[in-house]
Amino acid sequence: MASVKASAAVSHVGRVRSNNQDSGYAGRRLFLVADGMGGHAGGDVASAIATKRIAEADADYENSQAAATALERALLAANRTLEETVAEHSELTGMGTTVSAMLIQQDRVVIAHIGDSRVYLFRSGELSQVSTDHTFVQRLVDAGRITAEEAMVHPRRSVLMRVLGDVEANPEIDTLVIDAHPGDRWMLCSDGLSGVVAFEELHEILASDAGAKPVADRLVKASLDGGAPDNVTVVVVDIGEPPAPETPPLVVGSAAAPLAFGTAPEPARRPGIRLTPFRPHPVQETHFEPDSEEFFDELIEEDERRRRRRRVMWGLWIVLLVAAIVAAFAIGYQWTQTRFYVGEYNGRVAVYQGIQQDLGPISLHHLHSETSIDMADLRSYDQQRVEQTISAGSLDEARRIVSRLEESVE
Incomplete structure (x- = not known):
């Protein structure tokens, strides 16, 4: 049976944002990262609500299939809670959150994922990304239209095609069951880490012999050293013996404390989280869109227009550069003929x-x-x-x- 040898969760607001819209959870068997979005619409509220609801799935199950079903249902239940919250608090319309969660059941790891937070596995010296981003640029990569390197700097890299929130009543959740091996090191993170720190540096840090907490701290520091334009949240889980002693679940980020603002009524299904029609600090908007073919086709056409404009501009610059070189050569040659x-x-x-x-x-x-x-x-x-x-x-x-x-x- 797979045992959690050690785990750690760390969250930081970053160097640009005024508040932390990420949430992280490291429990007994359940671990997750949620990256809230919606700016003034309440990204921190969304990730906190989703984390608290999904954390209720931190339990033992008969087998991995039962665990996968329970984890997927927990994400869908969180989605319904977010819808109900928006219905009662219209000022939160448009809020949403990504979720990357893993649940260890016997000798299996069950993963449920939606959005662009990520799940990585470091095994036998090799690091691999287990989850698939639900983003516009990932679709372009999958279609062979752009490379993974181009996706890192694409102007639409922040557009999400799937999230939890008031966008879709029954969003599609990716679920996966993977064998757990002693010595495995799992990492869940928001895009505040994966969008800043290069894959090679992630590999180097996760390959360290240090424990889960020092590794999680190093990962967050790497993002801060890279400028940390977004919140960054990391959960590290080591599999092996001896199992970690029973400790209270660790919650970080916006879910770490109740969101108590004013006298607004709290959602009926989730007591303990109070909401307000106002936010004390403005937060830069993060864009996300429904997973519709019409929208996807529109973005594809916009991307094609952008690429055509880029080709025209490159062509113009090349022509100007060639003309400048020719003119410089002509002037230089004329001077030589005066000698x-x-x-x-x-x-x-x-x-x-x-x-x-x-x-x-x-x-x-x-x-x-x-x-x-x-x-x-x-x-x-x-x-x-x-x-x-x-x-x-x-x-x-x-x-x-x-x-x-x-x-x-x-």
């Missing part, structure tokens, strides 16, 4: 126009005129000078040099 030098041609002294260098296959000089002065008739010193060429600033100066050479022969 002259005296050298040797077919055993005689000659005048060349240009400079003595070549630019690849392009010669920057040519024969201007040949004199009747034989190189053999020159003094040894003058022969060496002519062979090495004598620079002249103009044609008149070159002709004066030739005259002096001719006088030395006479």
Whole structure:
């Protein structure tokens, strides 16, 4: 039977946001991360409500299939609670939350997931992403339209196609059952970590021999070192022996304390969370949209328009760059043709126009005129000078040099 050797949950507001809309939970068998959204509509309220409702599924089950069913039902129940909350508090319309949850049952790990928070597994020195993002850019990646690297900087990377909230009555929940092995290290995180810290750095930190808590702290610090533009929440779970002693569940982020604001009525199904029609601090809006083909097609077309505009702009810049290079070369070449030098041609002294260098296959000089002065008739010193060429600033100066050479022969 798989045992939880150690677990840890850490949440931080980040370096930009004014409040924490993430929630995290590390219980006896259940672990989850919820990333709330909705800005003024109450992202912190959404993640807190969902976390408290789903935490009720932290129990033992007959088998992994029963655990998977219970966990999926818990997410759907949280969705209904959010709908009921919005019905009673219209100022919260539009709030929602992602959820990535795992429940350890005997020798299996049951996963339920919706949104773009992530589940990672570090096993036998290899790190893999277990969950699949429910985002617009992930669909583009799956369709082969963009690469994973392009998805990291795509302007629509924040658009979610599936969330818990008042968007859809029965959202589709991804569920997965995976064998649990001693030595496994699981990580659940909000996109405040995965969107900032590179996969290679995640691998390096999770490969550490340090315990779950130091590793979770290092992961959050890595996001903060990267600028942490969003809230960041991490849950780390180590599988192995001996099992961790029984401790109270650890709740972090917005679910760590009751949201007690004013005198607004609390949701009937979830006592302990009080709501308010006002929020003390503005929070940047996070966009999410329903999972509809019409909306998806519209975003695809918008993305195509953006790519066409980008190609046109790149083409324009390339044309301008080429034109600038050609103009610079033309100006430079014209300048070289104002220069002259005296050298040797077919055993005689000659005048060349240009400079003595070549630019690849392009010669920057040519024969201007040949004199009747034989190189053999020159003094040894003058022969060496002519062979090495004598620079002249103009044609008149070159002709004066030739005259002096001719006088030395006479």
